[in-house]
Amino acid sequence: MMIRVAILGATGYTALELLKLLVRHPHVEITALTSRQEGKPPVSQIHPQLHSRLDLPFENLTLAEVTNRADCVFCCLPHGASAEAVGPLVEAGKRVVDFSADYRLTDPAIYQHWYDKEHVDPQRLDQAVYGLPELFRDQLPAAQLVANPGCYPTSANLALAPLLQASLIETDDIIIDSKSGVSGAGRTPSLVTHFPECNENLAAYKVGEHRHTPEIDQTLSNTCGQQVNVVFTPHLVPMTRGILTTAYSRPAGNASADDCMKALQEFYAQQPCVRVVDHLPATRDTVGTNYCDITVRRVGERILTISCLDNLLKGASGMAVQNLNLMHGFDEMTSL
Amino acid sequence: MMIRVAILGATGYTALELLKLLVRHPHVEITALTSRQEGKPPVSQIHPQLHSRLDLPFENLTLAEVTNRADCVFCCLPHGASAEAVGPLVEAGKRVVDFSADYRLTDPAIYQHWYDKEHVDPQRLDQAVYGLPELFRDQLPAAQLVANPGCYPTSANLALAPLLQASLIETDDIIIDSKSGVSGAGRTPSLVTHFPECNENLAAYKVGEHRHTPEIDQTLSNTCGQQVNVVFTPHLVPMTRGILTTAYSRPAGNASADDCMKALQEFYAQQPCVRVVDHLPATRDTVGTNYCDITVRRVGERILTISCLDNLLKGASGMAVQNLNLMHGFDEMTSL
Amino acid sequence: MMIRVAILGATGYTALELLKLLVRHPHVEITALTSRQEGKPPVSQIHPQLHSRLDLPFENLTLAEVTNRADCVFCCLPHGASAEAVGPLVEAGKRVVDFSADYRLTDPAIYQHWYDKEHVDPQRLDQAVYGLPELFRDQLPAAQLVANPGCYPTSANLALAPLLQASLIETDDIIIDSKSGVSGAGRTPSLVTHFPECNENLAAYKVGEHRHTPEIDQTLSNTCGQQVNVVFTPHLVPMTRGILTTAYSRPAGNASADDCMKALQEFYAQQPCVRVVDHLPATRDTVGTNYCDITVRRVGERILTISCLDNLLKGASGMAVQNLNLMHGFDEMTSL
Amino acid sequence: MMIRVAILGATGYTALELLKLLVRHPHVEITALTSRQEGKPPVSQIHPQLHSRLDLPFENLTLAEVTNRADCVFCCLPHGASAEAVGPLVEAGKRVVDFSADYRLTDPAIYQHWYDKEHVDPQRLDQAVYGLPELFRDQLPAAQLVANPGCYPTSANLALAPLLQASLIETDDIIIDSKSGVSGAGRTPSLVTHFPECNENLAAYKVGEHRHTPEIDQTLSNTCGQQVNVVFTPHLVPMTRGILTTAYSRPAGNASADDCMKALQEFYAQQPCVRVVDHLPATRDTVGTNYCDITVRRVGERILTISCLDNLLKGASGMAVQNLNLMHGFDEMTSL
DSSP, X not given: OOEEEEEESTTSHHHHHHHHHHTTOTTEEXXXXXXXXXXXXXXXXXXXXXXXXXXXXXXXXXXXXXXXXXXXEEEOOOTTHHHHHHHHHHHTTOEEEEOSSTTTOSOHHHHHHHHSSOOSOGGGGGXXXXXXXXXXXXXXXXXXXXXXXXXHHHHXXXXXXXXXXXXXXXXXXXXXXXXXXXXXGOSSOOSTTBHHHHTTOXXXXXXXXXXXXXHHHHHHXXXXXXXXXXXXXXXXXXXXXXXXXXXXXXXXXXXXXXXXXXXXXXXXXXXXXXXXXXXXXXXXXXXXXXXXXXXXXXXXXXXXXXXXXXXXXXXXXXXXXXXXXXXXXXXXXXXX | OOEEXXXXXXXXXXXXXXXHHHTTOTTEEEEEEEOSOSSOOBHHHHOGGGTTTOOOBEEOOOHHHHHHHOSEEEEOOOTTHHHHHHHHHHHTTOEEEEOSSTTTOSOHHHHHHHHSSOOSOGGGTTTOEEOOHHHHGGXXXXXXXXXXXXXXXXXXXXXXXXXXXTTOBOSSOOEEEEEEOGGGGOSSOOSTTXXXXXXXXXXXXXXXXXXXXXXXXXXXXXXXXXXXXXEEEEEEOSSSSOEEEEEEEOBGGGOOHHHHHHHHHHHTTXXXXXXXXXXXXXXXXXXXXXXXXXXXXXXXXXXXXXXXEOTTIIIIIHHHHHHHHHHHTOOTTTTO | XXXXXXEXXXXXXXXXXXXXXXXXXTTEEEEEEEOSOSSOOBHHHHOGGGTTTOOOBEEOOOHHHHHHHOSEEEEOOOTTXXXXXXXXXXXXXXXXXXXXXXXXXXXXXXXXXHHSSOOSOGGGTTTOEEOOHHHHGGGSXXXXXXXXXXXXXXXXXXXXXXXXXXXXXXXXXXXXXXXXOGGGGOSSOOSTXXXXXXXXXXXXXXXXXXXXXXXXXXXXXXXXXXXXXXXEEEEEOSXXXXXXXXXXXXXXXGOOHHHHHHHHHHHTTTOTTEEEOSSOOBGGGTTTSSOEEEEEEEETTEEEEEEEEOXXXXXXXXXXXXXXXXXXXXOTTTTO | OOEEEEEESTTSHHHHHHXXXXXXXXXXXXXXXXXXXXXXXXXXXXXXXXXTTOOOBEEOXXXXXXXXXXXXXXXXXXXXXHHHHHHHHHHTTOEEEEOSSTTTXXXXXXXXXXXXXXXXXXXXXXXXXXXXXXXXXXXXXXXXXXXXXXXXXXXXXXXXXXXXXXXXXXXXXXXXXXXXXXXXXXXXXXXXXXXXXXXXXXXXXXXXXXXXXXXXXXXXXXXXXXXXXXXXXXXXXXXXXXXXXXXXXXXXXXXXXXXXXXXXXXXXXTOTTEEEOSSOOBGGGTTTXXXXXXXXXXXTTEEEEEEEEOTTIIIIIHHHHHHHHHHHTOOTTTTO
């Protein structure tokens, strides 16, 4: 079986990683790449890594043209723009994996609060599946619209959800200190991501204001059936790829690190993309892969859950391919 | 007035930074550099940065020889070895700034617990001044033995001590998530600090076991008069210099971020090496300087205090020169 | 068809990259990993990246044991040690890909001059095939012993051999200025590769003395039938992976950049691992792949050939798998 | 004696480094910082490193206002814009150090060829002194207008001029392979300097087209009295600061490396900012200083001269302060 795939907004880093995975996917034919580029530049001009591996131009296509060419669409557009494209594609019967935040939050009021704009397609929020396979695997085969999760939420949710579900940690006292490589900021140059500014530098940013906060809260709340409000602090680290999350929570009923490790091992026993490890995980070991590595320690009255992943793979494009595989009944690890 | 200065164990990074500061100090003459190097290699052979700036050999000197040559001794030896050298020097009437942990902890039992060895010079612990000028300025002019603080404790203590002293945060719920550049691990090669291992990598290390923990606990406890036991998690960041500390505490009596900022501004109003800033501090702005930059935010039910400094300067050698200046009545910022 | 593969000296970076390629090779079963490690540590302990991907211990095996377990042996031992292992393996009928320099130079006197020791297995030098498929493809299917080329020589030889063969550049005036990431120095820690020493630093090393020089000279001389003696200068660049070579030569008969580009395009037309590109190549585009990207410019009276590759893949383990594929009649790009 | 100093275009990296030097210069009072910023933002808002060290706003001043406030003006404007500002300042009797290329090339036709625009102030080119103190020291005390040299030319000219002057190398066969950190590209963000693009990456750029080429040719030609046309290839290295230049030339009359080293040592014997070293120089040892480190090797029929410096200090702002000192009769190393 071959799936014809289109990618909307294919100039960014997540699209590049997606393309690198899809060109070696045995069941995928890439049929369209869209962007607002003038002319029809070959993909190798924007992404020289793909030279001789993919011979396709960027095109400024209409949604109708995309509909004609593809069975499945990966949407890498900015939030807002994404919701405008997804509606017509879904209505034309296409399956869509959306990389933006537009379909991640189920409550349009929370979306409006954090994204400063009214949601343009709120009636479709119920229909979207939150594409974190380790938590919502069962919903993927039938999903028509998948909201691909954010990178920080994935690192935090995979670390904490099993412990909340097993009632091993308290729900009302969770601090998430995350550190990310610079590719998480995307491909558009800015002073913050200018090499001499972020090389040899470390800083927190958007403290208390990062838009991934409600996404973490929503998933963790769903997991445990209670409202969770985390304190989330992102930091920018001088490396290209990788996220490390150090989560601090309070043990429930004096749960030990061993109790937590066992809960994680059990939860992920049949999940091929999460490795519960004894050692302290290092982003290096996950970069270039679709793995999330997790461990637990207890320090004083705190449970520390430490997780890491490649923000562009398990935190974005790798997970999108994992979702594609599960949506279409392919082996979950195909091309990963 | 000229002070004759010797440096023991002068091959490491803290010694190099110390030398770079001292060669332009108007009241200092560097008279001896010791190491176990064979021969008498010129300093520029080990530290090429000092080529043409300092013409002095490394020598394998006895403590008696050091005593003859110097008025003030900077001791950059490993812990344990340091305590063996400091005693005779102090008894010979020398003033000593010790970079090791040997005289930082006032309780020899705590030292033994964390350093796995009995303290060889416990009777002198009372005499040592903890050389964090912002907290113990008054004791420095008369100090004969100064224990130069650790890099992580300095970033944490400068961020939290004023808030504890002002009773703006609770004492029993402090989490310190710190991130350090690799030079903090010293100049001895190891797999962990091998470039391909730590470049493009991020990981926590020594979780719950780092020896700077009791040093933070001791200073914060002294500040507020209650026992403080922090959760301290260090991380290794792919950059050479800089420490960023993100400290999470619980506001006392609903203290606001503004309350905390005011307390910090007041506390450091006359202290030239701490800058209380409105923006989120970045290690880049402190590297190469003796500044510690600090700010505060409130997120939900937490006070976040974020501080940064150059681990080799304000976290080690810069502070040592600051201590030297205050010990001898020089302007605090001389050569800094 | 399945090949049973053993790797000798499997703790280093080239072995790790080799393993990452081989675990997804459809015709390879990895059956033995040797090292002098005590005990039988699982591979994931030394290489956490392989956690859950390969379940095999490191073992301190005899050559006889290796012979029993494997059809094909990748030898990642140091030079000298390698020649001692290769002989018995070849005599036992095994096919061997040797990563060391031991079988690269055909003249044992040149080996002795550059490696300061007598060659222990000189009679087998004639039998070894220099495993640069783009130049010696025809010899690989029948090869029993393949000398896997050095990383610098591969970047230089792929850039220059076609131009020499086409008589487009002079043979007596070639300067090769190469720049390499730090992983080229291997996994053993040293001061030179200590993060704070090589991060934010650039330097030339082993000027006029690098052991890859005779390997470049030999291959280029073979290509054009005249003795070539290049000036070769390696530099250490603060990045983990990648080599960029800037080669300066003198045009023969006023050859233009276009003439040279055409010669390269023709030479590599049917070679899947070399991309002749119009733009100035960047190591980033080849890292993680088995490609070598090459372009040509003419500046004044000089032809500049600029090439880049991933030193651990096309410069080592990727090429070794390419060799394996060609030796066994698999598709050249299998698992690459 | 106090000099009132203004900096035009003070938001970039060279201005920041200049400010860090000037705030501790005992004979300088900084009186004006200009930019086209709206409002009058304090310098610490643009350059947080200067927080608490300099209390001055950026202002959008006219040249008349600058003239009133300053005795000496550092002009950090883009080329073209610089020439428009310098004329009026010089005519108002101010002394000017210009960081742009506008007054470096003595021939306006060459300027027009490389900079694609007619020079707006050609009649003043004769009056400008090329501010490389090691070559033109005598002209600086009387200079009213100093053209501060480019970073690449400084690394190349300091390495080669003494050898050309001593007739130790041929004039017609010089290849300059230079490698620079990213801060050389300035503070304006672009895709090329976007962290994920240039981190872990190495590439040549502007091959045969870099505007520093005629500046090198001019200075070297002046040195030896013959027309020199170098082949110059710049590369972008993933580090913030530092330039390393590897220059390949042909020995004249079989000159040895020793002959060349002696010539360099003699030439720089009384020059405090150049260190002729025996070891292979590393950018690390010059970053943060105003030193240029140089050594020589002979490899086959080639002389290799290898030099390095901090592109923002000896390659820009450090040299500008050195020029200021020599123009005003201060000690050459003041504040350096």
